[in-house]
Amino acid sequence: MRIANLGGINAFFTELKNMWLEREQNLSGRIPEESNQFANQVQALPSINPVSYSLPQVTPVSQPAFTKDDVQKAIQEALAQQKTKNQALVKKVTELQSQMTQ
Incomplete structure (x- = not known):
């Protein structure tokens, strides 16, 4: 087709x-x-007629899978990991710059 x-x-x-x-x-x-x-x-x-077929009813979830605090904690952890990686990269760049000037 x-x-x-x-x-x-x-x-x-x-x-x-x-x-x-x-x-x-x-x-x-x-x-x-x-x-x-x-x-x-x-x-x-x-x-x-596809309209004649019905889907089963979906029951609403009583509690969300993630709370606001869970999401904020995950974001903070991700930011901390990114900050650590950035600091390591800055340190490497500084070392390479000092090697190039020598």
Whole structure:
């Protein structure tokens, strides 16, 4: 199929029918009988209404997975790690600069 993510079964068969109609005919210019039968089968498929299918009800979560304090603590830890890394990089740059001046 040309389209990787079709919108559903109806879109799939519509695209399949369009591809079938756009294909090159054989040298005699006639469409083989078995192809006609396939096209009739595709058109005879029942229409599926995706709205008629319902998803299960989702119950709301009573408590959030993370509290505000958890998020703030994680951010502070990440900032502390980044500060340590930055200090180490500054130290290396300073050492390299002093080596270059010598």
